[in-house]
Amino acid sequence: MEYLNQDPNNTKDLFMALSEVSEVKIGLIPLEVDGFYSPQDNCIFINANLHGADLIHTLIHEVTHSKLHTKSEAIFGDKQYTLQELEAESTAYIVANNYDIDISKYTMGYLNSWGLDKISNEELQGVMENIQKTARGLIEKIDLELEKRKNLEPTKSKLQTEIQEAKKEQKELLKKHEEKQKKKPKKESKLDSFKNKFKGKGE
Incomplete structure (x- = not known):
């Protein structure tokens, strides 16, 4: 398996979209594995050291488990769990690829480690429909959440623009005030007035 080491924009x-799409809580904690879904805790746990594409890929994988599978412990070599991993990882591959994240090098190594090569064509065909349905549903929901976030940005940008314009206007007013003060004739102080009044007397 090869980690992605990509950092998509x-x-x-x-x-954030996946967090909204997930029907269970998500916790970022130090782990020795990338992540896992715990039905007992009703929570997805993700390795806090993951970032970028590896973080997104793992989260999609575990969100799929939380939607399709209820058992928390997997046994390598057990066909039932191999099929579950096939569903979760293949769904993650399709969804990630939809958002321009290529996880193919990781996915093939991962599935082969679970014994994908030992699954019959009939068994493979049996889970394909489930994979496509789950991936399609996730993409639709993620797109909706991304659209919501996109619609929030103009409001934020408009407010930032208004603040910047107000600061600029305030700066210009302050500059005009300072220039006006410079043009004003200097007011004679009482001491200067007294000195000028008696200037030359007694000299």
Whole structure:
């Protein structure tokens, strides 16, 4: 398996969208594995050291488990779990690829480690429909969440623009005030007035 080491520009938006799409809580904690879904805790746990594409890929994988599978412990070599991993990882591949994240090098190594080569064509065909349905549903929901976030940006940008314009206007007013003060004739102080009044007397 090869880690992706990619840092897509939309990582934050995708993470937030997936968090909204997920029907269970998500926790970022130090782990020795990339992540897992715990039905007992009703929570997805993701390795806090993951970032970028690896973070998004793992989260999609575990969100799929949370939607399709209920058992928390997997046994390597067990066909039932191999099929579950096939569903989760293949769904993650399709969804990630939809957002221009290529995880093919990781996915093939991962599935082969679970014994994908030992699954019959009939068994493979049996889970394909489930994979496509789940991937399509996730993409639709993620797109909706991304659109919501996109619609929030203009409001934020408009407010920022208004603040910047107000600061600029305030700066210009202050500059005009300072220039006006410079043009004003200097007011004679009482001491200067007294000195001028008696200037030359007694000299």
